Amino acid sequence: MSVLFRTISGLGGMVRGTIYHLGAFTRLLAAILRRSGIAVSRPGLVSQQVHFIGNYSLLIIAVSGLFVGFVLGLQGYYTLNRYGSEEALGLLVALSLTRELGPVVTALLFAGRAGTSLTAEIGLMKAGEQLAAMEVMAVDPIRRVLVPRFWGGVIAMPVLAAVFSMVGVIGGWVVGVLLIGIDSGAFWSQMQAGVDVINDVLNGVIKSVIFGIAVTLIALYEGWNAKPTPDGVSRATTRTVVSGALAVLGLDFLLTALMFSN
Amino acid sequence: MTREKTDFWVGLFVLLGLVALVFLALRAGNMSSFTFAPTYQVQARFDNLGGLKVRAPVKSSGVVVGRVSSIGFDNQRYQAIVTLDLESQYTFPADSSASILTSGLLGEQYVGLTPGGDDKLLKQGNTIQYTQSAVVLEELISKFLYSSASKEGTASSEKPANGAAQTKQ
Numbered sequence: 001m002s003v004l005f006r007t008i009s010g011l012g013g014m015v016r017g018t019i020y021h022l023g024a025f026t027r028l029l030a031a032i033l034r035r036s037g038i039a040v041s042r043p044g045l046v047s048q049q050v051h052f053i054g055n056y057s058l059l060i061i062a063v064s065g066l067f068v069g070f071v072l073g074l075q076g077y078y079t080l081n082r083y084g085s086e087e088a089l090g091l092l093v094a095l096s097l098t099r100e101l102g103p104v105v106t107a108l109l110f111a112g113r114a115g116t117s118l119t120a121e122i123g124l125m126k127a128g129e130q131l132a133a134m135e136v137m138a139v140d141p142i143r144r145v146l147v148p149r150f151w152g153g154v155i156a157m158p159v160l161a162a163v164f165s166m167v168g169v170i171g172g173w174v175v176g177v178l179l180i181g182i183d184s185g186a187f188w189s190q191m192q193a194g195v196d197v198i199n200d201v202l203n204g205v206i207k208s209v210i211f212g213i214a215v216t217l218i219a220l221y222e223g224w225n226a227k228p229t230p231d232g233v234s235r236a237t238t239r240t241v242v243s244g245a246l247a248v249l250g251l252d253f254l255l256t257a258l259m260f261s262n
Numbered sequence: 263m264t265r266e267k268t269d270f271w272v273g274l275f276v277l278l279g280l281v282a283l284v285f286l287a288l289r290a291g292n293m294s295s296f297t298f299a300p301t302y303q304v305q306a307r308f309d310n311l312g313g314l315k316v317r318a319p320v321k322s323s324g325v326v327v328g329r330v331s332s333i334g335f336d337n338q339r340y341q342a343i344v345t346l347d348l349e350s351q352y353t354f355p356a357d358s359s360a361s362i363l364t365s366g367l368l369g370e371q372y373v374g375l376t377p378g379g380d381d382k383l384l385k386q387g388n389t390i391q392y393t394q395s396a397v398v399l400e401e402l403i404s405k406f407l408y409s410s411a412s413k414e415g416t417a418s419s420e421k422p423a424n425g426a427a428q429t430k431q
Binding site for chain 1: 272279282
């Protein structure tokens with residue numbers, strides 16, 4: 001009897017915990033948005049975070065984009081060659097990058113590269129009681145610490161995704177045209193005929209903005225709610241990557257279904 | 263690092279993102295084919311559109327002269343009604359004909375405009391009178407099968423009478 005009771009109460013606790021986290025997450029978003037005035041009145045703080053989150057991620061994003069483009073070129077050629085339509089390689093590379101791979105892979109790398117550092121930084125601030133010290137000095141830590149990081153991530157993410165897609169297209173061109181020897185004119189003209197600026201490029205940008213909001217907010221939430229111990233911070237950092245990646249993949253399915261299912 | 267230096271690198275970073283977007287829009291996308299030239303609208307009714315889509319090109323002699331701006335259904339005549347956005351720099355006689363064609367064997371469908379011989383020109387709001395519907399592959403195949411089957415039928419019935427008189431249908 002007590003086993004049954006415990007199982008059922010465990011299930012109830014799980015549901016309650018999920019709802020609690022969802023609510024706390026939304027309230028943190030609301031709190032950040034309410035205090036976003038500081039991003040306008042002190043743009044230097046945001047700029048510092050864009051520099052930290054964006055510029056330092058540029059190398060890994062550009063290199064990954066280049067290699068994803070290389071691989072798309074090779075694998076796409078393998079399939080298209082069977083149907084005698086290698087010229088469509090440019091279209092294949094550009095569409096897969098702008099619609100899916102650009103935003104998604106960038107967001108996954110972003111969660112790993114920038115999200116973890118945000119969580120660890122805020123978690124250690126909490127463990128070192130810096131956040132409490134701020135509150136004692138009547139400085140709002142959400143306003144001073146979280147808001148600039150949030151907007152820094154939201155600004156940096158679409159820029160990184162656009163760079164990823166551009167470098168990937170160039171990588172596909174290097175493999176397709178320089179290495180395999182597809183006609184350069186056909187490569188670009190098929191791409192231009194098939195990629196729509198609004199349907200493909202703009203929707204990709206919208207995706208990357210939404211992923212930026214989701215990943216940055218998850219990283220901040222996990223850091224903000226981390227247990228102020230070494231173990232707690234390390235767990236929070238792990239959770240940032242896991243739930244950030246899952247959120248990106250789930251959101252990507254939803255957004256793709258909404259945007260491209262006509 | 264000083265404040266100005268950070269701002270400089272952040273500015274460079276954002277600029278790089280803008281360059282990437284412009285690259286995607288112009289080099290990889292169809293932004294360069296967007297025209298902001300003044301246009302006029304004409305309408306055309308078709309029995310069957312096939313796979314024609316909004317924003318499909320309107321071509322005359324293979325040159326893009328406009329785009330399909332909307333597709334609707336006329337419930338009075340039970341026909342599809344297509345609005346074409348033609349660029350104002352191109353004018354066509356009022357009795358021009360529109361047909362739905364396919365680029366290549368399996369390519370996208372577009373509207374082909376063949377100019378007529380009228381002195382009057384197509385104007386904003388006019389309707390193109392002469393139209394030709396899209397060719398539907400299934401109809402074509404069934405027509406072909408039907409005609410070859412009937413040909414075979416007459417041929418086999420005539421064969422015993424007079425040897426090779428298959429020219430008569």
